[in-house]
Amino acid sequence: MEVLEAIENRRSIRQYKAKPVDEKTLELVLEAARWAPSWKNTQCWRFIVIRDSGIKAEIANCLIKSKRDDVLVDNPGSMAIVQAPILIVACAELGKSGLNAGVFATDKGDWYMFDVALAMQNLMLAAHTMGLGTVPLGLFNAKKVAEILKVPEGFCVVAMTPLGYPDQEPRTVPRQELSEIVFHDKFGA
Numbered sequence: 220m221e222v223l224e225a226i227e228n229r230r231s232i233r234q235y236k237a238k239p240v241d242e243k244t245l246e247l248v249l250e251a252a253r254w255a256p257s258w259k260n261t262q263c264w265r266f267i268v269i270r271d272s273g274i275k276a277e278i279a280n281c282l283i284k285s286k287r288d289d290v291l292v293d294n295p296g297s298m299a300i301v302q303a304p305i306l307i308v309a310c311a312e313l314g315k316s317g318l319n320a321g322v323f324a325t326d327k328g329d330w331y332m333f334d335v336a337l338a339m340q341n342l343m344l345a346a347h348t349m350g351l352g353t354v355p356l357g358l359f360n361a362k363k364v365a366e367i368l369k370v371p372e373g374f375c376v377v378a379m380t381p382l383g384y385p386d387q388e389p390r391t392v393p394r395q396e397l398s399e400i401v402f403h404d405k406f407g408a
């Protein structure tokens with residue numbers, strides 16, 4: 220699959236088959252994450268691969284409900300975590316990304332969110348090219364997840380995704396037109 224095709228056709232998958240993912244396929248997906256660019260190649264990311272259904276269930280309970288039209292609805296990521304054979308939790312080492320000469324060099328401070336997102340996107344695109352589904356999850360209590368997974372001081376949990384074979388035809392959610400998001404020479408122009 221061409222990169223552009225993978226980018227355009229990847230969709231968030233929230234329903235999974237129980238079919239296992241073999242080690243070789245998992246390794247290829249993680250390899251894609253490993254080759255992401257990062258601040259001064261600091262590679263602050265760490266990935267925890269979880270197959271244990273008890274741990275997956277505990278983490279599924281850490282997801283935060285969404286508010287839609289003033290009504291609280293379950294985060295569909297919870298069920299996805301329980302169903303999928305694998306959960307990948309992306310963590311970051313803090314204080315590595317965004318440094319220049321030993322200090323945070325920009326107004327953004329620590330760039331770990333950016334670096335981890337790049338790795339996650341690589342991982343999700345690679346998974347898609349192999350017929351696997353993912354959904355990036357961010358609406359959860361990251362401190363609770365860190366406790367469950369014994370993430371040490373100096374690291375944090377950033378995001379996670381189930382990984383498995385899709386059991387749904389996902390709907391495509393629209394994107395803004397280029398004319399709405401691309402400017403020329405000056406912002407807004």
Ligand SMILES: Cc1cc2nc3c(=O)[nH]c(=O)nc-3n(C[C@H](O)[C@H](O)[C@H](O)COP(=O)(O)O)c2cc1C
Nearest residue numbers: 229230231294295296354355356357358359389392
């Ligand atoms: C940072 C981030 C956090 C997200 N968190 C959740 C989440 O907690 N639960 C969920 O169901 N989807 C979550 N999503 C998935 C988005 O809803 C989804 O990517 C978006 O609607 C576009 O759909 P698509 O991925 O199918 O193109 C998240 C996506 C991103 C990038």
